[in-house]
Amino acid sequence: MALYRKYRPASFAEVVGQEHVTEPLSTALESGRINHAYLFSGPRGCGKTSSARILARSLNCEKGPTPTPCGVCDSCVALAPNGPGNVDVVELDAASHGGVDDTRELRDRAFYAPAQSRYRIFIVDEAHMVTTAGFNALLKIVEEPPEHLIFVFATTEPEKVLPTIRSRTHHYPFRLLAPKTMRGLLERICAQEDVLVDDAVYPLVIRAGGGSPRDTLSVLDQLLAGSDGNRVVYARALALLGATDLALIDASVDALAAGDAAALFGAVESLIDAGHDPRRFATDLLERFRDLIVLQAVPDAAARGVVDAPDDVLERMRDQAARLGPATLTRYAEVVHAGLGEMRGATAPRLLLEVVCARLLLPSASDTEAALLQRIERIETRMNVSIPAGEASQAAAAVQAAPAKQFTRRSHAVEPAAPAGPVAPAPPAPAEPAPAVTVARHRRPRQPCRRPPPSSSPAGATPSSRPPRPVPSHLPHPHRPNPRPPSPS
Ligand SMILES: Nc1ncnc2c1ncn2[C@@H]1O[C@H](COP(=O)(O)OP(=O)(O)O)[C@@H](O)[C@H]1O
Ligand SMILES: [Mg+2]
Ligand SMILES: [Zn+2]
Known part of the structure; x- marks a missing residue:
């Protein structure tokens, strides 16, 4: 049997990663605040259908309504994940039976009291597929349901549920699972299946599943089917899932x-x-x-x-x-x-x-702001490499004594691609302010190297001790005031 069917949760506690839904639902069950219509929405394979069945099981347990169905009474046994079901819980798959005839039939059955259980429960799955006429046939009974009747609508597209019906429901939105949560689910199932999965395989499977537990379990299933013995190895998974090594x-x-x-x-x-x-x-x-x-x-x-x-x-x-x-x-x-x-x-x-x-x-072949920031960062980083933090203050002193010549040369040497030549219209200039930045940085050696780039805007570095250079017009960003005061020379 497919993993996603074998491991269908049987109680709200087993539904992973939907605590924002299962906890309030459990509390409501605990305190007997039962509504007559529920709407479970969310992406496919996140536990909507499972939760609708769990709700039915929880409502009809002999010891219930309870968030922890006993699992042994007739109702619990019949409504267990792979159990036979019973007459009082009716599932309508609207994808194939969403027409007006089907919902009329459902409506007509609604008036009978439950045969063996506390509630008669209608689960309308894929509810967005119910036709407008189909919804209209249900409208009256959803608006004024008999005491014993409960509707659970499950759908990926709640906005397609007739608004007059939707407004009668308590709406619970299900979500995709975060990688970490999914990892926990996968590890637990692999342990129960007694298979060994390489550590590196999990992220691949989780990524391929896109956050949906059902899709993720299907991917795992396929890997298990093709694995030698009880072990899923990285290389095999990689080849099968088409991920980049x-x-x-x-x-x-x-x-x-x-x-x-x-x-x-x-x-x-x-x-x-x-x-x-x-x-x-x-x-x-x-x-x-x-x-x-x-x-x-x-x-x-x-x-x-x-x-x-x-x-x-x-x-x-x-x-x-x-x-x-x-x-x-x-x-x-x-x-x-x-x-x-x-x-x-x-x-x-x-x-x-x-x-x-x-x-x-080639950031230098682009005149976008992002490319300029990258180049400034590159200069800053290189400067930092050339002066280890400990020696920075000495270096600064040295620079002050003999104005930045060697550094100027170096920064030209490491930025050979800088004048972007024929590619960008503005260039020859961009390399120019680099020495100015250099000077500024040496004057302030304690600046951490990974500061947010805007603070190092070359504009502020220009009025330094160096002979003033014309600043290329496209460089200073007028909308970004320079946070640094010009350094005293
Ligand atoms: N939140 C979840 N926790 C654990 N398993 C889940 C969860 N959501 C889905 N699954 C797995 O996926 C299968 C299909 O889930 P289902 O409830 O039919 O999803 P939906 O109705 O939202 O498409 C379940 O049998 C179970 O194996
Ligand atoms: Mg479903
Ligand atoms: Zn029970």
Whole structure:
């Protein structure tokens, strides 16, 4: 039997990740505040149908209504996840039976008192498929239901439920699960199934499932079916799910951090050789940039479950996050995201991917603000590398004594791509203010290197001790006042 059917939750306590729904429902059951119509909405495979059945079971348990059905009375046995069901709980699948004849029949049955249980319960699944005439046939009885009758509507599209009906219901919205929550569910099921799953496989499965427990369990099912013995290994999962090998993602990010074009295009080459989809690679790379940005902003993101990756990958990501600045990562993410839009439906996605790679490598060939910020960050970072924190104050003193000559030269040396030549219309200038920034930084050696880029706007650095240079008109951002006062010379 498929995993998602085998592991159908039998009580609200077993419904994972929907506490915002199951807790108030449990409290209502506990205190006997029962409504006559409920609406469960949310994405597919999140537990709506299961919860509708659980509600029915909880309402009709001999010991109930109770959030913890006893599991042994006739009603509980009949309404157990894979039980036979009973006459008092009727499920209408509106996807196939949403017409007016079906709902009329349902309505006519509603007047009979329950045969064996406390309540007669109608579960209308995929309720958005009920036709308008179908809803109208139910309207009267939902508005004035007999004491013994309870409706549970379940749907992915609550706005398609007739408003007059919807307004009579208590509405409970279900959600997709966070990766961390899903991980817990998967690990528990794998333990019960007695299978070993490589640590690195979980994030792949969770990503492929898109937050829906049912879809995620289906993916796991498929991996289990194709596994040797009781073990799901990373390589097999990778091949089956078509995800990009993490090694390729790592190689690309490392290449970017080092400005190594050959290595980056080499990674694209191996990607194509391995038969991967360039779009998928771009998506996975974007996801990596996202993880790095989050890691940088929230160092304990892994512990909080905001970033989900095996330990060794996390280790490498921390290392990468330390080598790339926030402005750089943000621009990378923007460029890849824009590239993904262009790739949609493109006939030569590989070509576009390579263009995207070129854009990532060459911030100096772009006149966007993001690209400028990346270049400023690059300069700042390099300056920091050239002066370890401890020696910074000495270096500053030295600079003061003998105005920044060597640093000026260095910053030109490390920024060879700076004059963007023919590409952008504005350029020859952008490299110019760099020395000025250099000076400013040396005067303030205690500035941490990863400050938010705007504070280092070159505009403020110009009135320094250096002979005044004309500031290129496109550089200072007039809307962004310079937070730093000009440094005294
Ligand atoms: N919140 C959840 N907790 C645990 N398992 C879930 C959850 N949501 C869905 N599942 C799994 O997915 C299967 C299908 O869920 P279902 O209730 O039919 O989803 P829906 O009706 O929202 O499409 C369940 O049998 C169960 O295995
Ligand atoms: Mg359903
Ligand atoms: Zn019971």
